[in-house]
Amino acid sequence: MPLPELPQIPPPGTLPRIRPCGNAAAHPAYDRGVVRVLAVSDEVDEGLCADPGVAREAELILACGDLPFDYLDYLMNALDVPLVFVPGNHDPDVSGYRASRTGLILRAGLPASPPWPDGAGNADCQIVDAAGLRVAGLGGCRRYREGPNQYTDRQQARRARVLSRRAGRHKRRDGKGVDVLLTHAPPKGVGDGDDAPHQGFTALHSLVARLQPALLLHGHVPAYDAATQDHRLGSTAVRNVIGRHLLDVEPGGRAASQTHPGQRHAR
Numbered sequence: 566m567p568l569p570e571l572p573q574i575p576p577p578g579t580l581p582r583i584r585p586c587g588n589a590a591a592h593p594a595y596d597r598g599v600v601r602v603l604a605v606s607d608e609v610d611e612g613l614c615a616d617p618g619v620a621r622e623a624e625l626i627l628a629c630g631d632l633p634f635d636y637l638d639y640l641m642n643a644l645d646v647p648l649v650f651v652p653g654n655h656d657p658d659v660s661g662y663r664a665s666r667t668g669l670i671l672r673a674g675l676p677a678s679p680p681w682p683d684g685a686g687n688a689d690c691q692i693v694d695a696a697g698l699r700v701a702g703l704g705g706c707r708r709y710r711e712g713p714n715q716y717t718d719r720q721q722a723r724r725a726r727v728l729s730r731r732a733g734r735h736k737r738r739d740g741k742g743v744d745v746l747l748t749h750a751p752p753k754g755v756g757d758g759d760d761a762p763h764q765g766f767t768a769l770h771s772l773v774a775r776l777q778p779a780l781l782l783h784g785h786v787p788a789y790d791a792a793t794q795d796h797r798l799g800s801t802a803v804r805n806v807i808g809r810h811l812l813d814v815e816p817g818g819r820a821a822s823q824t825h826p827g828q829r830h831a832r
């Protein structure tokens with residue numbers, strides 16, 4: 566979907582750092598068995614730009630794509646918490662980057678500068694641990710035109726199998742499963758749209774069955790009434806997070822507990 570004009574964002578280095586106050590700062594919520602997540606997707610939230618303090622309790626930002634990287638950079642720095650994202654179909658190609666043993670980022674064997682904000686975690690087809698949660702990511706939407714981050718159902722199914730194998734390797738190593746599956750497009754028939762660009766992926770059904778995350782967060786589908794309802798896929802809660810949402814997620818839990826719908830833009 567087209568992005569609105571980006572609101573005024575203060576230049577780097579001029580942001581007030583917003584930290585949890587009182588006991589929350591000394592004892593992060595994920596030590597108490599729950600992680601407060603700020604989930605964002607598709608639409609720049611002007612209220613959040615004007616006052617990031619409305620999400621000051623967030624300990625992790627999860628971004629489902631189609632948001633300007635300077636907006637993500639702004640949120641990450643203002644809240645001073647980790648950020649994990651997957652790309653949407655309006656984002657640049659983020660594939661092919663890897664860190665060398667010395668920490669140098671390479672692409673096609675050459676030093677490269679990724680387009681995403683410094684310190685953010687690209688979860689596309691990857692497993693990322695952050696703030697006590699394990700996140701598996703699968704960005705992109707169904708191919709409907711030329712451009713990056715678009716896949717046929719068959720291509721996405723192949724990527725889903727790669728992601729599932731990676732999750733399995735992590736689980737064998739430390740026993741931990743995936744808490745959140747972060748995608749751009751929804752599963753087919755679960756809050757998706759009828760038009761070709763907004764149809765969901767069939768492959769996400771079997772991926773959810775294998776990973777059994779507590780929560781699947783996605784964007785991409787305009788927040789019409791049907792799309793703004795929460796859905797379930799087996800024991801997994803599925804939420805379209807266009808705009809912004811605050812949610813409490815229990816690491817290793819079977820379900821997201823006590824979710825707090827945030828500001829949601831319907832258009």
Ligand SMILES: [Zn+2]
Nearest residue numbers: 631653654785
């Ligand atoms: Zn999209």
